[in-house]
Amino acid sequence: NAFSDVYAMGGYPVMALNLTSWPVDDLPLELLARVMQGGQDMAGEAGVAIVGGHSITDPEPKYGMVAMGFVPVERIVRNSTAPAGAALFLTKPLGLGIITTAIKREKATDSQVKAAVDVMTTLNADASAAMVAGDARAATDVTGFGLLGHLQKMLAASGVSASVFAGAVPVLSDVLELARADVVPSGTKRNHAYLQPFVDWGELTEAEQLVLADAQTSGGLLIAATDPEDMRLRLVERGVQAVEVGLTEAGEPGHITVEGRLTPD
Numbered sequence: 001n002a003f004s005d006v007y008a009m010g011g012y013p014v015m016a017l018n019l020t021s022w023p024v025d026d027l028p029l030e031l032l033a034r035v036m037q038g039g040q041d042m043a044g045e046a047g048v049a050i051v052g053g054h055s056i057t058d059p060e061p062k063y064g065m066v067a068m069g070f071v072p073v074e075r076i077v078r079n080s081t082a083p084a085g086a087a088l089f090l091t092k093p094l095g096l097g098i099i100t101t102a103i104k105r106e107k108a109t110d111s112q113v114k115a116a117v118d119v120m121t122t123l124n125a126d127a128s129a130a131m132v133a134g135d136a137r138a139a140t141d142v143t144g145f146g147l148l149g150h151l152q153k154m155l156a157a158s159g160v161s162a163s164v165f166a167g168a169v170p171v172l173s174d175v176l177e178l179a180r181a182d183v184v185p186s187g188t189k190r191n192h193a194y195l196q197p198f199v200d201w202g203e204l205t206e207a208e209q210l211v212l213a214d215a216q217t218s219g220g221l222l223i224a225a226t227d228p229e230d231m232r233l234r235l236v237e238r239g240v241q242a243v244e245v246g247l248t249e250a251g252e253p254g255h256i257t258v259e260g261r262l263t264p265d
Contacts, residue, residue, distance in 0.1 A: 001064075002016060002066065003065075003125075005141060012047075012069050017050070017054070018036060019055075019065065020062060023057070035061075035063050045123060046123055077131060087246075088222060089223040089235065089242045091124065092170075094170065094171050096119060097188050097215040098184055100217065101185045119172070119219075127223075127240045134230050136225055137224045138223075147213070149195060152195060155248065156253050166204060166259060166261055169212065171211055176208065188214045191214075195213055228244060
């Protein structure tokens with residue numbers, strides 16, 4: 001998740017700082033060591049050096065990183081330069097916030113947990129390399145604001161609108177059922193409330209809307225490409241299972257029209 005901002009700009013992360021708070025009287029330090037080893041493992045896979053960090057005692061356990069990287073100035077990909085008529089590619093399925101909430105409430109199946117972990121531990125490095133090779137016109141990572149939240153911000157900054165094809169959006173297994181049962185994080189509900197003035201939801205139920213607004217941890221990239229066939233080829237070459245989920249349009253800046261319905265598993 002920490003590296004994704006760098007990848008979304010077409011860059012590569014090189015170093016990071018660990019940040020953690022830990023309830024030392026309630027959870028063993030051995031568990032913290034395992035958490036930090038997980039961060040070290042992913043940093044090693046990304047070729048990132050962890051050069052320091054900071055820790056405090058806190059009642060709620062938290063762990064994250066501050067990531068730093070580089071990108072050649074001539075190839076920076078921004079989230080404010082999407083033109084009208086660009087295809088929108090999403091490189092990871094949605095539902096991570098809902099599944100992690102299900103884990104906390106002991107409502108997630110083993111297969112859901114594994115699927116979510118597999119998605120979250122997949123770096124966006126290959127997607128970033130493909131987007132640069134495919135001459136992406138704009139991009140954003142899909143994290144805390146969810147798919148439509150990050151898309152709305154990109155559209156507003158770029159001065160365009162977009163249509164999203166709900167039936168094409170990839171969603172992890174049984175996430176829609178969890179949303180119908182109100183197994184939904186508070187961040188997702190805040191995203192949904194924020195989006196109301198900007199989105200024409202069409203035929204979507206509230207549960208479907210919440211999935212499109214679901215707050216992601218280590219979600220994918222959302223890439224705007226004016227040559228979709230070339231971008232699709234670049235993504236396939238690097239083993240990225242991206243899906244074309246929408247199209248930017250000339251229209252009210254920041255407005256989103258959702259077409260169709262989410263496709264059940």
